[in-house]
Amino acid sequence: MATPTPVRHAWRALTGLLVTTAVLFGVNVLGVYVFQASSWTPELALDLQGGTQIILEAKSPDGTAPTTDQMNQAATIIRQRVDASGVGEADITTQAGNQIVVQVPGQADEETRNRIEASAQMQLRAVLATTAASTSYVGDDGNTTPYPTPDATMNATPTVAPTDGSDTNWVTEELYAKFLSYDCTDAANDPANEPHDQPLVACSPDNSAKYLLGPVEIDGSSISDASSGINTQTGQWVVNIVFDADGTEAFGKISQRLYAFTQAGDTPRNQFAFVLDGVVISAPSMNGVILDGKPQISGSFDQESAKTLADQLKYGALPLSFTVVSSASISATLGTQQLEIGLIAGLIGLALVALYSLIVYRALGFVIIASLGVMAVLTYITLCILAWRMGFRLSLAGVAGLIVTIGFTADSFIVYFERIRDELRDGKSITGAVEDGWGRAKRTIYISKSINILAAVVLYILADATVKGFAFTLGLTTLIDVFIFILFTHPVMQLLARTRFFGGGHPLSGLDPEALGAVYRGRAQFRAPVAGAKGSAARRAGRSRGEAERRQTIAERKLAQQSADSTGETTEGEN
Numbered sequence: 314m315a316t317p318t319p320v321r322h323a324w325r326a327l328t329g330l331l332v333t334t335a336v337l338f339g340v341n342v343l344g345v346y347v348f349q350a351s352s353w354t355p356e357l358a359l360d361l362q363g364g365t366q367i368i369l370e371a372k373s374p375d376g377t378a379p380t381t382d383q384m385n386q387a388a389t390i391i392r393q394r395v396d397a398s399g400v401g402e403a404d405i406t407t408q409a410g411n412q413i414v415v416q417v418p419g420q421a422d423e424e425t426r427n428r429i430e431a432s433a434q435m436q437l438r439a440v441l442a443t444t445a446a447s448t449s450y451v452g453d454d455g456n457t458t459p460y461p462t463p464d465a466t467m468n469a470t471p472t473v474a475p476t477d478g479s480d481t482n483w484v485t486e487e488l489y490a491k492f493l494s495y496d497c498t499d500a501a502n503d504p505a506n507e508p509h510d511q512p513l514v515a516c517s518p519d520n521s522a523k524y525l526l527g528p529v530e531i532d533g534s535s536i537s538d539a540s541s542g543i544n545t546q547t548g549q550w551v552v553n554i555v556f557d558a559d560g561t562e563a564f565g566k567i568s569q570r571l572y573a574f575t576q577a578g579d580t581p582r583n584q585f586a587f588v589l590d591g592v593v594i595s596a597p598s599m600n601g602v603i604l605d606g607k608p609q610i611s612g613s614f615d616q617e618s619a620k621t622l623a624d625q626l627k628y629g630a631l632p633l634s635f636t637v638v639s640s641a642s643i644s645a646t647l648g649t650q651q652l653e654i655g656l657i658a659g660l661i662g663l664a665l666v667a668l669y670s671l672i673v674y675r676a677l678g679f680v681i682i683a684s685l686g687v688m689a690v691l692t693y694i695t696l697c698i699l700a701w702r703m704g705f706r707l708s709l710a711g712v713a714g715l716i717v718t719i720g721f722t723a724d725s726f727i728v729y730f731e732r733i734r735d736e737l738r739d740g741k742s743i744t745g746a747v748e749d750g751w752g753r754a755k756r757t758i759y760i761s762k763s764i765n766i767l768a769a770v771v772l773y774i775l776a777d778a779t780v781k782g783f784a785f786t787l788g789l790t791t792l793i794d795v796f797i798f799i800l801f802t803h804p805v806m807q808l809l810a811r812t813r814f815f816g817g818g819h820p821l822s823g824l825d826p827e828a829l830g831a832v833y834r835g836r837a838q839f840r841a842p843v844a845g846a847k848g849s850a851a852r853r854a855g856r857s858r859g860e861a862e863r864r865q866t867i868a869e870r871k872l873a874q875q876s877a878d879s880t881g882e883t884t885e886g887e888n
Contacts, residue, residue: 324808330797334691355693355696355697357708361709364419365643367417368415370411371635391429402778403778404778416643437533437587441527442492446497446516463487478530491514497517505591505634513528522593536557536626536627540552551611561604564603571598575599581596584598659715666681678823684722688722688790692715711783718786743816769784769788
């Protein structure tokens with residue numbers, strides 16, 4: 314198989330760039346017109362477009378005032394729920410000692426409100442009984458009769474002390490009557506604040522089933538991680554849970570107890586329920602003894618429901634319960650004027666880079682301008698897709714990251730073009746200078762961009778949430794910059810070097826060998842001036858020789874002097 318020529322390689326790279334661009338636009342078309350979840354404009358952050366403010370008031374399980382550590386932990390967990398990626402530009406703060414203020418950009422949708430307002434404790438309880446969410450039964454006579462409600466004559470205390478969370482001795486006459494008559498749709502029923510050491514009656518999220526549960530055996534703080542994925546053996550979506558050391562030990566004992574019920578066919582006592590804000594979000598059965606603290610929940614999941622459950626398990630362990638005090642719309646802290654100022658600053662930066670490029674590199678400057686244009690298109694469509702897929706919102710800090718990248722990108726062009734010019738000064742052809750210059754320049758560019766990306770990653774990890782947008786856009790545009798250099802800038806130069814204008818070294822091309830001082834014939838050997846040269850030609854030749862002499866190393870100058878002594882010549886020409 315023949316080795317690809319530079320021209321063939323250039324066309325392949327440009328084709329790859331075109332395909333990549335088409336794919337990105339195709340993805341966003343799907344998001345806009347099929348899923349109706351994306352947009353053709355990047356989403357703006359709280360500081361540029363305003364949003365929704367929700368104030369939550371904390372309540373501890375024992376009724377005491379929440380501690381500072383509890384409030385900070387709760388704020389952190391709510392921030393993870395609302396903005397797990399850190400680039401959604403949500404603002405979560407504490408105030409008045411017992412309140413958390415949540416501000417999200419734009420109008421909060423129902424899903425976001427539910428994630429915020431349903432912020433409570435995650436509990437794991439054994440299932441004692443379950444039934445359809447009905448408050449009545451059909452009698453022998455065919456009539457529907459309501460279940461009797463608890464009254465003072467019913468026994469409310471276990472006659473035998475329960476030994477574990479699955480012990481049916483928890484179920485007293487009064488509790489069972491409450492379970493049967495429990496109305497899941499009655500807003501007066503609030504199981505979220507029931508005591509942890511007592512049984513609980515709770516319902517499924519859609520109020521289609523109700524559960525009688527034992528006391529809390531593990532709380533959500535013992536869940537160190539939860540993720541969704543596909544079981545490679547069954548091909549079904551599952552939720553993977555990882556417990557910490559204490560949770561692993563406790564869950565191991567629970568699994569042994571519940572799996573014994575599974576083997577005995579004792580249902581639903583072989584189930585355990587994950588309870589969030591008094592709602593049973595999942596009640597899987599135990600299909601084995603799990604001692605490594607890594608259970609897996611399977612069922613009729615799809616990708617979305619599996620991810621939702623994983624997020625609820627991972628971010629549901631709040632140390633406090635909350636009630637919503639207020640919910641209102643808020644105006645932008647900076648507004649569109651600041652955005653316009655930022656965009657104007659970016660356009661001024663682009664104009665200055667373009668002007669500098671045309672003055673210094675002449676026609677090569679148009680390659681820089683075209684590369685920046687392609688980079689702007691890819692960055693724009695990428696931001697639109699990220700707003701859809703990961704909730705990215707562009708803040709003023711993010712705009713600053715985009716502007717700073719213009720300067721970093723200009724540095725890369727300077728490195729590349731100056732390497733090409735150095736090769737021309739060494740006496741190489743323009744096509745050879747482009748290839749060899751790229752080979753030398755790309756190492757410098759890769760190292761420089763690696764440092765930029767490393768700085769962006771460190772800043773993203775360690776900085777405050779208000780700075781994450783800057784770090785994210787800086788890292789993203791740096792990656793796109795490298796991508797453009799490989800698939801656009803260098804391939805375009807490979808093609809231009811074979812045109813008459815650039816390949817012939819036209820004075821306006823920016824690659825004129827004589828203007829660059831390309832008078833080398835080899836190490837320490839220079840082209841003599843053309844005899845009889847007058848006027849501008851002579852001055853240009855003199856500038857070329859002067860440029861070459863200034864770029865000589867000490868060793869080269871000594872070698873040139875020795876050569877001149879032996880031949881009776883000098884670098885100024887023949888005597």
